[in-house]
Amino acid sequence: MPKDTLTLPTATAFADDVLSHLRVTLAKRASGATRHDWRVALSLAIRDRVVEPWLASVDRTYAANGKRVYYLSLEFLIGRLIEDVTINLGLEDVAREAMESLGQDYQSLVAEEPDAALGNGGLGRLAACFMDSLSTLGIPAHGYGIRYEHGLFEQHFKGGVQIETAEAWLAEHHVWEFERPEVRYDIGFGGHVDYDAEGRATWHPAEEVIAQGYDTPTVGWQAAWVNTLRLWAAKPIVHFDLEAFNRGDFIGATASEALARTLSRVLYPDDTTEQGRTLRLKQEYFFVAASLRDLLRRHLFEGHALSELPDHVAIQLNDTHPALAGPELIRLLVDEHGMAFAEAMRTARACLGYTNHTLLPEALERWSEGLMKQVLPRHYAIICLLNMESLDETGIAILENGSVKMGELAFFMAHKVNGVSALHTELVKETLFADLHRSYPDRIVNQTNGVTPRRWIHSANPALSSLITETIGEGWVSDLERLRELEPHVGTASFDEAFAVAKRANKARLSDWVARETGMALDPDAMFDIQIKRIHEYKRQLLNILETVALWNEIRDDPNGGWTPRVKIFGGKAAPGYVMAKSIIRLINDVAETVNADPVTRHLLRVVYPENYNVSMAERLIPACDLSEQISTAGKEASGTGNMKLSLNGALTVGTLDGANVEIREHVGAENFFLFGLTADEVGARRTRPGHARAAIEASPRLKRVLGQIANGLFSGGEARYGDILGMLWDTDYFLVTADFDSYYDIQRQIDVAYRDRAEWTRKAALQTARMGWFSSDRTIAGYAKDIWGAKSLL
Template identity: 55%
Template sequence: MATAFSSSQSKLTPERLLEVLVHRIGKDEHAALPHDWLAATIYALRDDIIERWMTSSRQAVADGSKRVYYLSLEFLIGRLLRDALANLGVNEEVKASLAEHGVDLDMIEEIEPDAALGNGGLGRLAACFMESCASLDIPAYGYGIRYVNGMFRQRIADGWQVEYPETWLAHGNPWEFERRESSYRIGFGGEVNGEADGAVEWKPAETLVATAVDTPVVGWRGKRVNTLRLWTARAVDPIRLDAFNAGDHAGALADQVRAESLVRVLYPADSTPAGQELRLRQEYFFSSASIQDIVRRHVQYFKDIRTLPDKVAIQLNDTHPAVSVAELMRVLMDGHGLDLEEAWDITRRTVAYTNHTLLPEALESWPLPLFERLLPRHMQIVYAINAMVLREARTKNMGDGAIAAISIIEESGERRVRMANLAFTGAHSVNGVAALHTELMKQTVFADLHAMFPDRINNKTNGVTPRRWLFECNPGLTALIRESIGDAFMDDAEKLADLNALADDKAFGERIAAVKRANKAALSDYLRHHMNVRLNPDALFDVQIKRIHEYKRQLLNLVETVALYDQIRSHPERDWTPRVKIFGGKAAPSYHNAKLIIKLANDIARRVNSDPSVGGLLKVVFVPNYNVTLAEKIMPAADLSEQISTAGMEASGTGNMKFALNGALTIGTLDGANIEIKDHVGYDNIVIFGLTAEEVAERRANGYAPREIIEESRELQQAVNAIASGVFSPDDPDRYKDLMAGLYDHDWFMVAADFDSYTAAQRSVDARWQDRAGWNRSAIRNIANVGWFSSDRTIGEYARDIWGVM
């Protein structure tokens, strides 16, 4: 679909880069600094991308193609230069052109800001999906918010997480294009008036303007360039001149400040009423702008609003955009004059919903007074939708208990609007993101909705793009694979299976190990430079990098680390496997226990790393400000991937896939996509421990006594008591007292229940490490058999089964 480079201006020659440097950046070659060369390289590359982008868009219009619209509150896209160079196949050309000017491409890639548009797996998945849509030649838009300060920049001060604003946009963003013509008014509050003819008019008390900012998303080999459209906010009148001239200079800017607050920070703390209101305002702001844009484009190209489901597929990435269901209804009814039933039919056939969690607090619900005050027209529509859904439930003989569970309005206790129920009932497809997660959706949070709509829930196991998570982040391994099995895997990741023929080849295993060691040495150099910590590249690199949350059980890892530390000191005569424990991840600013776990990791590191008695056998490192760029450095260096969530609580995971793709062995529970990874790589090439989801549920239902387990496990009791008594926090002996008491008293996340099994699994890892040929064989089996977890496969399934575009 994309055309070849046609203009002499598009060649990325040394002369072209210099021309851009002079005429766009305004710098002489000899005065240019690294950031000038970075901008010049992006602008020069961007010209080629724009040609493909316009061609892709024109072709979609000419073909009358159905388009996919992916709504997500997060897009963790990371740095884009390396991604674009690799997907266009011009990396070596640009490297050589820059070298003519004495500039190192690797050096300028390192100074590109890491876009602060997401937090963890949800946002990174959205980014992988957008890249795969372009790579599979599927016309698609991603919709989100252009956060000025993103999640936050994490610093570690005396072991504690400290949050600072992320300033990725401080010097502009050469990748983006403002689209002033794509601006929409977004209303809040006010009143709703009914007319005699049945028409309804919502008169918002507050209105602001959403304006689109577009970023091109380049597919593999430049096949297609799609659009990531992010919304920024401004007041209708940025300054009230009457107030300013009256001397109220700050008050004159209040409307603009209020508008800008919507796009400042991802996930503002919602522990206060003001925080909850801001979160809901954010979600409606981007959902409304996106729905208005989608409908406007459809009517422009296809005229008839009733054909919307034939030409538009809207995918809600988790519950955050669920208000889009009510917003689409409002636009269809109030803007296009459709009646309730017809608008509902069109909405359901257009919208699909992906659920990413079984945690009740993450499914989102809003206090009804807050929702009605901010979105009075939508409250009316939600009630109308709920009436249709509950009447349908009655016709299917659903009981009162089931109807209460199905209702969009929570009636027990504080009345709340259940956003997951709104998304479920307003979608024709509801998918989970791993086989276990999908089955648990049917059995737990959506059991009654599933009984009412038994064909609606389906599974689409997550995937990751192999371009970024193998080709770009691990060029040494990629080169070895190409040399060994050819290039077919670069267009079809499942062709990695050809490596299985080399799994028992000892020499090939040693070459795989050599690539891994080089990656470990590179990471060690990076951490020595940035953290002043010295690591042994010949040690086993044991890595847990992900969002800090109790269900992900960094605490289990840390308690076992303390137990291992005690064992090494107590039994120095044993043949211990040298280990480097690497942690990384951010805790939500208001999540006390998660922040305490970060402090514990750093306290343990300080104690262990300064103790000569462990003789270099154990190191602990917490890497601050974990993001996509750090993941690209750490994952290729990992030997062991920690995927140890409480069974039944992780929807899928994607880090588990990235680690395995880079030759790490997984130690994990039978949770999320670990189960499917086990099935693909083979039980002998993964380390499974702990309770199953069914066993976790059974223990919780029948009475779980963690105190008894702790008291019966000598290693566990010693480790817990050491932490609780202040061994690792002599400055504040009671710091972890309550955290450890929680393990004794309730231990919802089954740390005690799984500890002995986890410890045994870790010692089995030690034994595997001693058999280096066997370890290399398992690493090869992991690389060879996780091609199925490519996001291309996932997107292909969405496209065929849900969107109807392939």
């Protein structure tokens, strides 16, 4: 739908809609309305504008009688929606003017909206970008996940230590969703399986909950298409056991409700305990089972035969979390619909695609056979049959040493398996699934990740977005490769000056926010050096903070050495049970406290670590970034999407040849990328050398000095609290922080010199934006549709 055909209300009419919701929906007068009331009324007035295109998209999907995409993901990190939806509706100017006419500041209401706590990091944000692109391209799709009551967790620091508290995003009604009480499925766990004389199985679960759907519309660009994100909340079969209550068993009376709420309460429960592992397995089955029943119901409602399922259904597994979709779809087809096992396996396989997101063995889930048999006895029996099929076809076991290997299960049950960057896909073929790849040489394909330009430049960076539109015109937001049209303008005085002004405005805005949040004053003219991502050893925030200490030492040794002022900004959470990652967080905060208090260096070096990194914080940090830290151990990052967002917004990258860094460097030019460190092949070779970590430290006086300072408690009040980090670095250092330290330190000093030539830095930064159009999630989704799903746009 072309933008000029969109029917937009006047600001006056829209203000009337807001007032109507304030009065009729919230029963409030304008004179007594709180900021919360105004935000809810604004959200509902915007949501009203989504309903008609949403229903029209549903009608066109049914009329087309074609294929739908079902995207199964344990995370959907959608962030705040007011700004996202208004921009896709073309309504942002109208909404801003309307709220100003009502005496309300539109931007402050946007900022007050809670972030939906439905994800952790890149995996969930990728799923949200993909849903945006599916709608923008007009491909009929449902996203399926869990409606977490508390999500991951809210991060706070106490004495530098990460403290996790419950995220309360659903403490108030989520105004963007539509509750679907009629969409309910009974989901069972445990129990036993009976077999009749012909071998037909009947599963008798020991406990059951209800999965109820909640729908959030996902609006594409200019509202030409709207898809559905359906999230499942667990509800009890029996809300309250009155008989137990009357017996005095007050706790037992609510046991069913407690079980149900636990299932959809928290994302990634700590799985270091047996109870945590059981809950996590139940969660994964809960959302997969509800989603498959829902899509089968829709398929049968349309009058299709189950044998036609692959013609109408494409199911994408976002990592291994939904890997139970294979056994569950077979169970539904065999046990509930009478299909033969061999046909059910072929049918399920033709529907399923599997995206692998990691080369880390610990991230490829394994469940003990005992736990699987206890929680899902029928599925365990099906997995045993699939294991025999896999051994017959490939010689590869799905069951091994008492464990169910979920990566192998997902691979075996998918007709296509994709990596998420060119390097990652090759490593999946060569290392992770080498044996399976030899058996199915055409199954693995590459789909390099992308990010939505609607959220990550047009909405998050209006200053740069306006400059782009003024320079090349409209249309680039839905055709990001048009950014190449900027390149002839890069290097001209007028464009480069405007680009620099936009960047500095974003840095000033971030500085103001940091001052409000932390009381720390930042200089917007300093280099803003940013590393934002999940805290994990392979992402090497540790390498960054060790180099920070080394830089601090050098500045103290020579305060008048012509140093380039830097602000080091970290953002990210560590999993509650990940002890080493939490130690790294504490070290970063300890170093920050010392460095920021040093009168000799604090005008040249600051370290900032804001609490509770989320989508909204990313939208502040990314447009303000000068230097993007993408420093993972080569061969460990599957792709990354933060690297794309930062580069798209004009940040230069310092990084290893890992994940999508390889392709980013190819697109922006090697001369515009700060490369350091070992390659993936060199990483493998270095690990085989006995004592490689100790040798690297001994060969680097600068690093040895830093480690000695940490060991002596310089950053921890004399307390020797980092024995775990130091022991790992001296003894094993699997992620090769020590091996890459000197290379990293040296490239950072080259970056210091490069940043001092501000005109040349601005030119290189502008080229990042001009050359990053290929990394749109629209391009990625078009690739999935063509190579994996066989799905077509209905626009």
